[in-house]
Amino acid sequence: MTPATQALADITARIAEAAREDKRAADAVTIIAVTKTFDAAAITPVLEAGHRQFGENRVQEAKGKWPELKARYPDLVLHLIGPLQSNKAKEAVELFDVIHSVDRPKIARAIADEMKKQGKTLQLFVQVNTGEETQKAGVAPRETKAFVAMCREELGLAIAGLMCIPPVDDEPTVHFAFLDKLAQECGLAGRSMGMSADYEDAVKFGATHVRVGSAIFGER
């Protein structure tokens, strides 16, 4: 075992326990290993250990390492967890399997158009700015329901769930509970929430996808 594979095994066990407390099966939670700033050499042991869910926050950085890894491990699932510009929609749809950051009509439309062109269906999450921070991406909480409805009805997109990144100085569980409630109101099963510092709490509040970077790969 390497430090990263050992850390991932520990995290997997903690998540199984947190899921059990929430009366869910361990495999109800997808652990996305976030690899931004780490290169293929750092990622490979985790792939060799059998993990298949990975996340990157920039399209450009992901293009530098993932095509080759995907060729070697065709069953891996790549998640885009960072903000997306519409001029990068084509590359994002080509490379990624899941996008967690759909947050405005222009991006939703660009993704819908590209999926049609490429004949590829990605799983999509709507990012919600639960802390209503001016600098942060995401739809405003009060606009979430209408935005999800627009994605479904006007663009024919199947939305899998909601995603949030709580403000750094807030108690994260308040945001996890809020996202859970919003997802329920929208009739959505997916909740992408929880990072290295708070993934166990996120699972107790219903996370279906946690995004864990530094706790696996070390400080960036």
Ligand SMILES: *Cc1c(COP(=O)(O)O)cnc(C)c1O
């Ligand atoms: C980097 C990143 C993570 C992982 O953060 P860690 O604290 O290293 O676990 C999760 N989500 C998003 C959107 C990120 O950009």
